Amino acid sequence: MQFERASELGGNWRDGVYETAHIISSRRTTEFTDYPMPADYPDFPSAAQMLAYLQEYARHYDLAPQIAFETSVSDARPVVRGGEERWELAFGDGTRGVYKGVIACIGHHWDRRWPSYPGTFAGELMHSKDYRTPEQLRGKRVLTIGGGNSACDIASEAARVGASSHISNRRGYWFLPKTLFGVPLVELIRPWMPLWLQRIFLRTALAVSVGDYQRYGLQKPDHAIFEHHPTLNSELLHYIKHGRITPHPDVARYDGDFVEFVDGKRERFDVIVAATGFHQTIPFLSADLVPIEGPIVKLYGSMMSDRFRNMYVFGWSQARYGFGPIVSPGADLLAEVILAQARMRHPIGAVLKKMGAKLPRTHLVDPHAAIRQIRRARKRLPMLAKMEKVVMRDRPAPGTAA
Numbered sequence: 001m002q003f004e005r006a007s008e009l010g011g012n013w014r015d016g017v018y019e020t021a022h023i024i025s026s027r028r029t030t031e032f033t034d035y036p037m038p039a040d041y042p043d044f045p046s047a048a049q050m051l052a053y054l055q056e057y058a059r060h061y062d063l064a065p066q067i068a069f070e071t072s073v074s075d076a077r078p079v080v081r082g083g084e085e086r087w088e089l090a091f092g093d094g095t096r097g098v099y100k101g102v103i104a105c106i107g108h109h110w111d112r113r114w115p116s117y118p119g120t121f122a123g124e125l126m127h128s129k130d131y132r133t134p135e136q137l138r139g140k141r142v143l144t145i146g147g148g149n150s151a152c153d154i155a156s157e158a159a160r161v162g163a164s165s166h167i168s169n170r171r172g173y174w175f176l177p178k179t180l181f182g183v184p185l186v187e188l189i190r191p192w193m194p195l196w197l198q199r200i201f202l203r204t205a206l207a208v209s210v211g212d213y214q215r216y217g218l219q220k221p222d223h224a225i226f227e228h229h230p231t232l233n234s235e236l237l238h239y240i241k242h243g244r245i246t247p248h249p250d251v252a253r254y255d256g257d258f259v260e261f262v263d264g265k266r267e268r269f270d271v272i273v274a275a276t277g278f279h280q281t282i283p284f285l286s287a288d289l290v291p292i293e294g295p296i297v298k299l300y301g302s303m304m305s306d307r308f309r310n311m312y313v314f315g316w317s318q319a320r321y322g323f324g325p326i327v328s329p330g331a332d333l334l335a336e337v338i339l340a341q342a343r344m345r346h347p348i349g350a351v352l353k354k355m356g357a358k359l360p361r362t363h364l365v366d367p368h369a370a371i372r373q374i375r376r377a378r379k380r381l382p383m384l385a386k387m388e389k390v391v392m393r394d395r396p397a398p399g400t401a402a
Contacts, residue, residue: 001099002063003091005072009058012109013051018131020157021047024149024232026184029322029367033329035060043184073284076102078308085309089284101310101338104282108295108316108363111281115145115274119254128154128275134161141268142166143259145251146275147173152233154273159235159244166267167236168259170250172219178234180205185232186321191368199225216240217247226320229364280316280363295363301377302360303334304349309341317365326367329374333381340381346392351384354391 008014022044023030030045031037035057041049058064072092079088079098087102112127126136128150134157142158144151147169158165176185185205189198202225214220216237239245248261260266280295290305290313291298297316305311314334319326341348 002067003071025322030324111279121254122256140270151275152236156235159239166246168248172221300349300352306349306353
């Protein structure tokens with residue numbers, strides 16, 4: 001059974017993005033491998049098209065009858081019933097249910113992260129999650145805080161409809177064009193290209209097509225490409241060069257209608273949009289069950305606990321570009337892991353830990369590398385039951401869920 005807090009399918013594409021949003025990865029690198037997007041979709045489908053695609057996917061596979069809508073899960077805890085580990089779920093309406101296992105698939109773009117600065121802002125302060133239409137910015141002096149994809153989109157929208165548009169970055173970012181040579185940039189990154197070659201290729205392309213970011217009034221990036229989530233936007237630099245967006249360094253303090261920046265400049269604003277990202281949170285699985293460090297969920301194989309059987313977290317990591325190709329293979333791997341776990345006495349995560357597996361060190365995933373890892377994992381999975389007998393022979397199977 002699947003539980004969904006919303007009343008319909010669609011997630012962020014239904015009620016979590018602004019109406020003018022388009023995907024930053026291309027159609028081909030975003031569509032699921034088992035269900036291509038319509039051929040008449042553009043390279044960068046809109047939010048409405050993405051929602052329609054997900055709804056059609058669900059209709060095609062008849063998924064909706066298995067989903068309990070308007071049902072929130074407030075807590076999930078391991079319990080022992082008849083000597084077996086089970087999971088007790090508490091629901092928002094006060095009811096409870098016991099299940100063999102639990103899979104958390106709640107995504108990562110919902111728990112707002114707010115910036116903290118001294119002083120008080122007298123105007124309207126909103127998070128990018130709460131931005132919906134250009135009418136919220138029309139005729140207003142707008143400051144967007146952040147350098148990610150939403151920040152660039154909203155600053156560009158304010159450049160079109162606002163009285164003024166400013167953007168504040170606390171550090172330098174890599175701003176990559178959405179297309180290069182008439183092709184979506186992400187499609188130019190080939191599966192055989194190692195990370196170091198991807199970086200050389202992109203830096204060379206940027207040197208020719210963009211030049212020095214400092215010529216735009218932006219800070220020099222303080223990290224290598226792909227060390228942080230890339231920003232794919234073709235409008236920000238365009239509007240900066242046309243004088244419609246004014247870049248600033250980090251905010252120093254709020255002062256009524258004014259904002260003071262760390263370089264000493266002050267500007268008056270009507271609206272501040274905090275496009276400052278999200279916390280990685282799983283509200284119904286406490287920290288003692290699933291440790292989280294910043295954006296990283298500390299589970300083996302990125303989804304399995306070393307303490308509990310039949311508890312998984314799926315989809316928390318973020319693809320650097322184009323998540324579609326890894327979703328279906330990843331789900332197939334998870335299904336095979338669940339079947340393998342049923343034949344094993346110890347948590348698969350514990351076996352992997354004993355075999356020397358490492359916990360994830362980043363939330364960013366190279367889709368091409370991830371596909372190769374998934375294929376290797378599926379080939380090695382049948383051997384885990386044999387390895388369990390070897391590496392866990394001195395450890396008794398857990399008799400309780402604690």
